[in-house]
Amino acid sequence: MNLRASSDMSWRELTDFVKEDRRYAGQLYRMFEKKPFTLGSLHLHNTKRIMELRFEDIKDYGNLIFSGSKDTITLRSGLLPFQRDVTLFHELMHAWYYPYLNDFYSGEAHARALRNGARTEWLARNARAQPKLLREVVCFFELKKEIYDFSSYLAFRDYVGTPFTENLHSVQVD
DSSP: OOOOOGGGOOHHHHHHHHHHHHHHSHHHHHHHHHSOOOHHHHHHHHHHSEEEEEEEOOSSSEEEEEETTEEEEEEETTOOHHHHHHHHHHHHHHHHTTTTTOOOOOGGGHHHHHHHHHHHHHHHHHHHTOHHHHHHHHHHTTOOOOOOSHHHHHHHTTTOOSOHHHHOOOOOOO
């Protein structure tokens, strides 16, 4: 399979990658299953390490910096709500599964970084699709609640006062 930047991969491409990757990295996927990112994960992580979220004009969609006892997630300013949430979950997966999903690379580690990026993106999109978890993360970071697909509708229908279709953003979703 030809890998490319995980944020550019369709859901089908990610799923096909994971199906094949499980044969080679099955132990890693078993660890994901034993230590899932859940409603309590964010609070547990935050009791051990303070987590800060920033928005800046950066090239990438987002990044995670470990520094002392604090983790800083930086997201690109101006992302549409779906991309903001998927990117935030992507960086949260890096924090939760550290050091197993490092997708920073230089030189020969490029292929490994792409595989880890695809694994991280697959975990992130699965987690973001869970309405209760989406609501918990958005509220934890005090982000604007946005409805853009069915998961976000289920997460925020009690918070957003307008009908689903009026708040639906034109975002391509696989």
